[in-house]
Amino acid sequence: MASLKELKGRINSVKSTQKITKAKQMVAAAKLRKAQAAAESARPYAGRLATVMASLAGKVGGKDNAPKLLAGTGADQIHLLVVANSDKGLAGAFNSNIVKAAKAKAAELTAQGKTVIFYLVGRKGRAPIQRDYPKAIAKHFDTTMVREPGYAEAEKIAAELLEMFEAGKFDVAHLFYSKFRSALLQEPTEQQIIPVPAPKVEAVGAGAGAAVEYEPDEEEILAELLPRYLKTQLFGALLENAASEQGASMTAMDNATRNAGELINKLTIQYNRSRQAAITTELIEIIAGAEAL
Amino acid sequence: MLHFELVTPARLVRSEEVYMVVVPGAEGDFGVLEGHAPVMSTIRDGAVKVYKTAGATPEDIQIQGGFAEVGDKGLTILAEHVES
Numbered sequence: 001m002a003s004l005k006e007l008k009g010r011i012n013s014v015k016s017t018q019k020i021t022k023a024k025q026m027v028a029a030a031k032l033r034k035a036q037a038a039a040e041s042a043r044p045y046a047g048r049l050a051t052v053m054a055s056l057a058g059k060v061g062g063k064d065n066a067p068k069l070l071a072g073t074g075a076d077q078i079h080l081l082v083v084a085n086s087d088k089g090l091a092g093a094f095n096s097n098i099v100k101a102a103k104a105k106a107a108e109l110t111a112q113g114k115t116v117i118f119y120l121v122g123r124k125g126r127a128p129i130q131r132d133y134p135k136a137i138a139k140h141f142d143t144t145m146v147r148e149p150g151y152a153e154a155e156k157i158a159a160e161l162l163e164m165f166e167a168g169k170f171d172v173a174h175l176f177y178s179k180f181r182s183a184l185l186q187e188p189t190e191q192q193i194i195p196v197p198a199p200k201v202e203a204v205g206a207g208a209g210a211a212v213e214y215e216p217d218e219e220e221i222l223a224e225l226l227p228r229y230l231k232t233q234l235f236g237a238l239l240e241n242a243a244s245e246q247g248a249s250m251t252a253m254d255n256a257t258r259n260a261g262e263l264i265n266k267l268t269i270q271y272n273r274s275r276q277a278a279i280t281t282e283l284i285e286i287i288a289g290a291e292a293l
Numbered sequence: 294m295l296h297f298e299l300v301t302p303a304r305l306v307r308s309e310e311v312y313m314v315v316v317p318g319a320e321g322d323f324g325v326l327e328g329h330a331p332v333m334s335t336i337r338d339g340a341v342k343v344y345k346t347a348g349a350t351p352e353d354i355q356i357q358g359g360f361a362e363v364g365d366k367g368l369t370i371l372a373e374h375v376e377s
Binding site: 038041042044045046048049052056150151154155212213214215216220221224225228231232235 | 300301302303304305318319320330331332333334335358360362364369371373
């Protein structure tokens with residue numbers, strides 16, 4: 001049985017762990033609110049752009065001279081998996097869920113005889129992917145220096161992806177991130193980003209714009225909007241990821257705090273029992289000594 | 294009055310009723326008043342001039358990477374960067 005001093009030490013160490021998890025939980029709750037607000041305010045732009053893209057893609061998409069970003073390279077051999085993770089841990093299964101989804105896709109593609117390469121965003125996805133695919137990591141985008149991934153990062157990532165696409169390094173790109181449903185639920189999501197999947201045309205939007213004038217013309221506008229649409233999608237994914245990370249972190253830390261509380265209760269009971277046992281033993285010794293006189 | 298909206302990826306910058314907006318289109322500037330025909334146009338980097346009322350001094354908003362759409366609901370400008 002552990003000595004009294006040892007028990008006391010353990011109780012104290014669990015208590016300080018609990019303090020840390022509790023603090024992290026409160027920080028995550030505050031950050032979650034901010035991240036959610038950021039995701040909220042990004043919606044109007046994304047929504048408008050998607051509507052415009054839908055009507056344009058509907059007009060140009062069928063033609064032979066559709067931009068490469070929309071029509072694809074014509075091949076389907078090399079797949080790039082863009083995996084967006086966070087830089088910090090303490091967020092439960094948040095990062096491993098995304099990595100798991102990406103690995104499942106990679107295994108599926110490899111089984112079909114395709115080549116798979118990775119483009120990693122954030123620090124936490126690197127180690128587990130490198131373990132399984134040590135030579136397939138094409139690029140690692142470092143986000144450790146930025147506090148909150150924003151539009152500037154999305155722009156840089158998009159530029160690098162476009163450069164790789166132009167150079168013919170891949171044919172299809174998939175994006176993996178975690179969709180924010182609620183603080184309790186985050187869904188690892190896969191989304192094809194290149195070639196750009198045409199947004200669904202809303203019947204109302206297409207019908208109302210009877211005679212829209214285009215300046216310069218549809219093709220050129222579309223060619224300019226496609227990279228922008230890609231950026232917006234990446235930006236949206238980064239924001240969703242940020243909110244998901246905080247949500248997952250909050251839940252995980254809440255659990256950790258509760259577990260620590262339970263452990264403290266158990267250890268305290270054990271501590272009190274051993275203390276009583278020690279006192280009883282001492283009393284018996286004294287009484288026995290007194291009686292012997 | 295013309296309903297004018299200016300949106301960036303990060304937020305909705307403007308949503309207001311104005312008299313006229315002069316947009317630096319890729320193929321030349323054009324002014325948008327109420328009831329303008331539907332247009333979609335890319336925008337040069339430069340200043341969008343917003344006239345709150347007829348004859349008022351215009352307010353300049355510097356934008357980069359813009360796209361303008363005129364529809365039934367008014368003028369919407371999507372811009373990647375806005376300085377105001």
